[in-house]
Amino acid sequence: MSLGARARGFVELTRPGNAVAAGVLTFTGAFVAGASLGDTLVVVAAVLATVFATGAGNVVNDYFDRDIDRVNRPDRPIPRGAVTPAGAKWFSVALFGGAIVSALILPLTAIAIAVVNLVALLAYTEFFKGLPGVGNVVVAALTGSTFLFGGAAIGNPLGALVLCLLAALATLTREIVKDVEDIAGDKKEGLRTLPIVVGEQTSLFLGGAVLLVAVAASAVPFLNGAFGVAYLGLVVPADIVMLVAIAQSFDDPPLAQRRLKHGMFLAAFAFIVGRAASLGVAP
Ligand SMILES: CC(C)=CCC/C(C)=C/CC/C(C)=C/CC/C(C)=C/COC[C@H](O)COP(=O)(O)O
Numbered sequence: 109m110s111l112g113a114r115a116r117g118f119v120e121l122t123r124p125g126n127a128v129a130a131g132v133l134t135f136t137g138a139f140v141a142g143a144s145l146g147d148t149l150v151v152v153a154a155v156l157a158t159v160f161a162t163g164a165g166n167v168v169n170d171y172f173d174r175d176i177d178r179v180n181r182p183d184r185p186i187p188r189g190a191v192t193p194a195g196a197k198w199f200s201v202a203l204f205g206g207a208i209v210s211a212l213i214l215p216l217t218a219i220a221i222a223v224v225n226l227v228a229l230l231a232y233t234e235f236f237k238g239l240p241g242v243g244n245v246v247v248a249a250l251t252g253s254t255f256l257f258g259g260a261a262i263g264n265p266l267g268a269l270v271l272c273l274l275a276a277l278a279t280l281t282r283e284i285v286k287d288v289e290d291i292a293g294d295k296k297e298g299l300r301t302l303p304i305v306v307g308e309q310t311s312l313f314l315g316g317a318v319l320l321v322a323v324a325a326s327a328v329p330f331l332n333g334a335f336g337v338a339y340l341g342l343v344v345p346a347d348i349v350m351l352v353a354i355a356q357s358f359d360d361p362p363l364a365q366r367r368l369k370h371g372m373f374l375a376a377f378a379f380i381v382g383r384a385a386s387l388g389v390a391p
């Protein structure tokens with residue numbers, strides 16, 4: 109296999125889209141929590157720590173999942189042979205190191221969030237993923253925590269708490285749909301995911317209920333005056349995309365989980381535009 113193909117395999121392992129998106133969430137958390145130009149260094153450090161940590165979490169997840177992914181995702185870098193398990197393991201160690209070094213200049217609260225998250229990322233696949241619903245909650249909490257992490261970087265950890273909860277709830281819904289999608293490989297591996305324990309339909313109804321709470325709560329930043337109509341004009345379409353996706357999940361889980369991700373990314377953009385508009389720097 110060519111050097112280029114192997115290099116692409118390493119980059120692909122990090123799921124760069126997720127890693128960058130998580131960094132954007134951290135930036136948004138700091139932005140919404142009131143970051144000013146003077147906070148640039150700590151915000152950049154927090155974003156870098158999040159990008160490194162998310163990349164590390166994705167790489168170590170594929171390292172631990174290499175046997176499941178031979179069934180579920182044979183096209184992924186390790187099962188297809190682009191990256192060796194040992195190469196993936198040491199690559200994740202380097203990325204975890206980058207996250208730790210980036211976080212060292214941050215306030216203690218932010219460092220505490222980073223330490224908890226890094227331990228959770230390492231433990232996720234081995235200890236949490238196979239417990240019905242627990243792994244889903246861990247990934248949802250990790251995703252939501254990026255907003256708290258960005259706020260903590262500038263000394264205001266709860267400055268973006270509502271956005272944290274919205275992201276966590278929507279991610280929980282998507283993780284449940286992803287487990288329905290992966291049920292074949294997870295069964296082969298003896299995992300006790302939610303769909304395996306309570307059934308696919310019940311899991312999807314549960315995911316739908318969680319999403320309904322998130323969609324209802326997405327009105328809060330508008331109702332409490334934090335964000336204006338610019339936010340509403342983007343978060344309402346995002347809500348609609350996600351609601352349609354969860355309805356589709358009963359027939360087509362792979363399509364639904366991708367559509368949920370699109371809606372979530374649009375919602376994240378709504379947060380940024382909402383905050384920018386509230387500062388008068390966007391329409
Ligand atoms: C109702 C409402 C307004 C919800 C807000 C939704 C929101 C802003 C969610 C944030 C989602 C987002 C942009 C997450 C960043 C990327 C990330 C850390 C995702 C974690 O995903 C883990 C997943 O298991 C990875 O799988 P895959 O995406 O298939 O690679």
Ligand SMILES: CC(C)=CCC/C(C)=C/CC/C(C)=C/CC/C(C)=C/COP(=O)(O)OP(=O)(O)O
Pocket residue numbers: 126130157158161162163165166169173207221222225226229232237247250251253254257286290
């Ligand atoms: C703020 C700091 C320091 C860290 C945050 C780190 C973040 C945002 C983590 C988000 C969640 C994440 C990237 C988890 C990694 C593990 C992962 C990919 C879980 C989902 O894996 P599986 O359940 O195996 O599903 P797939 O591998 O099929 O996607």
Ligand SMILES: [Mg+2]
Pocket residue numbers: 169170173
């Ligand atoms: Mg996996």
